[in-house]
Amino acid sequence: MISLQVNGEWRELDVEPEMPLLWALRDELGLTGTKFGCGIAACGACTVQVDGVAQRSCVLLVGAVDGASVRTVENLGTADNLSPLQAAWIKHQVPQCGYCQSGMLMAADALLSENPNPSDADIDAAMTNICRCGTYQRVRAAIHDAAKAKA
Structure with a gap:
C-alpha cells in the first residue's frame, strides 16, 4: 500500500x-x-x-x-474562487489549446511559493514546461501579475 x-x-x-x-x-x-x-x-x-x-x-x-x-x-482554486495565478492566467489569455496549462500553473505556483517576486530571468529558469502554442510572454506577464496580487 x-x-x-x-x-x-x-x-x-x-x-x-x-x-x-x-x-x-x-x-x-x-x-x-x-x-x-x-x-x-x-x-x-x-x-x-x-x-x-x-x-x-x-x-x-x-x-x-x-x-x-x-x-x-x-487544488489550485475553483471556478467560484480562482487563485491569483488562475485569475492572472485568464487576464493575460495564457491558454491557447490549453493542454499544457495544468502543468504550467503548478510549476508557476511552485515558483511563486519559493520566490514571491521573481524576475524575468527567474521565471525563464523555473518555467521549463513546453507550450506548443508559444505563450511564454503571456506566462511571464501572468506570473508577474499573480506575484503582485499575492503581495
Whole structure:
C-alpha cells in the first residue's frame, strides 16, 4: 500500500510502487487535471507539486513518494474562487489549446511559493514546461501579475 496526502487528504493506494505518479493520480484517484504529454519528463504537462516542489509525475514512481504531500491543479482554486495565478492566467489569455496549462500553473505556483517576486530571468529558469502554442510572454506577464496580487 502506498500512502499519499493528495490535495490535503490522506489516500491509500493499492498499486505497484513502480507505477508512475501520473497514472496513480489519474486512473486510481480520478484526478484528471494532470495531463500526459510526452512520458519522458520533457514537456511538463504532467507537473504536480510533491512536498511543495514542482515534479514531472510521468516519470516519478508512486513508490518514491510514499508518505509525501502531493498537490495537483484541482487544488489550485475553483471556478467560484480562482487563485491569483488562475485569475492572472485568464487576464493575460495564457491558454491557447490549453493542454499544457495544468502543468504550467503548478510549476508557476511552485515558483511563486519559493520566490514571491521573481524576475524575468527567474521565471525563464523555473518555467521549463513546453507550450506548443508559444505563450511564454503571456506566462511571464501572468506570473508577474499573480506575484503582485499575492503581495
